[in-house]
Amino acid sequence: MTEIIDGNAVASEIRDGLTDAIETLADAGTRPGLATVLMGDDPASQTYVNMKQRDCEEVGIDGTHVEIDGDAPASELYDAIEDLNDDPSVHGYIVQEPVPDHIDYREVLRRIDPAKDADAFHPENVGRLVAGQPRFKPCTPHGIQKLLEAYDVETEGADVTIIGRSNIVGKPMANLLMQKADGGNATVTVCHSRTEDLEAKTRTADIVIAASGVTELVDASMLADGAVVIDVGISRVDADNEKGYELVGDVDFESAKSKASAITPVPGGVGPMTRAMLLHNTVNAASAQQGIDVDLP
Ligand SMILES: NC(=O)C1=CN([C@@H]2O[C@H](COP(=O)(O)OP(=O)(O)OC[C@H]3O[C@@H](n4cnc5c(N)ncnc54)[C@H](OP(=O)(O)O)[C@@H]3O)[C@@H](O)[C@H]2O)C=CC1
Ligand SMILES: Nc1nc(=O)c2c([nH]1)NC[C@@H]1CN(c3ccc(C(=O)N[C@@H](CCC(=O)O)C(=O)O)cc3)C=[N+]21
Secondary structure, three states, X not given: OOEEOOHHHHHHHHHHHHHHHHHHHHHOXXXXXXXXXXXXXXXXXXXXXXXXXXXXXXXXXXXXXEEEOOOOOHHHHHHHHHHHHHOOOOOEEEEOOOOOOOOOHXXXXXXXXXXXXXXXXXXXXXXXXXXXXXXXXXXXXXHHHHHHHHOOOOOOOOEEEEEOOOOOOHHHHHHHHHOOOOOOOOEEEEEOXXXXXXXXXXXXXXXXXXXXXXXXOEOHHHOOOOOEEEEOOOEEEEOOOOOOEEEEOOEOHHHHHOOOOEEOOOOOOHHHHHHHHHHHHHHHHHHHHHOOOOOOO
């Protein structure tokens, strides 16, 4: 039997685990605050940001949202970042990707106060992660670690193939899995668009993590029997339904399911975990900034 990994359920457990910590902070006079910054009007980003704000409400985090016109100069975004850095009621925030073409995202990240960097994308936090001393873990890879743990998938000694080397998913995922730490100790192969023989790299893997943005790139023919398959990809594909689109992952689910021992669906797999770990980082940031110890899930 192939196990369907339920990201909504594990994310809900994480949110439950956070409410205790949030209460402890509230008792000490601090309500954790998360801000989302969105520049431009990318429809998928709008959806994610709305969902993140709803999550905040559910667990008792103070959510605020900053919207900046897509045509505004970079200075407007920089000013908003400075305000958030200076605002003691905001403990964590993120600047949603993608930003408009005239904005240099790397410069944006450098301006974020590393102590409030809920995505863990600031160079200082990236460096700390690589050095094995993370302050925050990036949300998507951290969420995947939690999913593997929840389903008793052993990473120690496992051969893991990651498809994708982006700064937000592939690279930090590789780093977490190779660390000499719980949830790590794996042997990691990172593939990308120049990889010569992708199938040869996936077919020998105990765990395949697909984060390419190429719809249904991975099918059963590329998998070992009993592989664990984690589908990070989320693409909107035109569809004849109410929304006008459906979400499609990087994995051909029905095909891969025939070989996999466990597999994440899209939606309902990695996506909800990304959002849960953003709340986690926000509570962690609030706790550090206020000097109040809390137990985190
Ligand atoms: N579920 C969630 O929470 C999240 C989902 N996502 C989704 O995950 C996907 C990836 O996102 P992101 O990392 O930001 O994307 P990027 O576009 O930044 O990176 C994609 C990576 O995949 C590689 N790639 C592209 N095509 C192929 C191919 N045919 N074979 C092998 N490798 C390939 C690229 O290689 P190269 O470097 O050579 O260009 C690149 O490294 C997207 O669908 C995105 O929407 C993203 C973040 C969170
Ligand atoms: N600075 C920054 N940080 C990010 O973490 C970040 C980003 N930019 N840009 C875009 C990607 C993508 N991402 C997702 C988050 C949640 C879902 C999610 O909740 N998905 C649900 C459904 C979503 C829906 O219904 O549309 C699911 O898969 O079940 C998906 C994708 C975060 N990202």
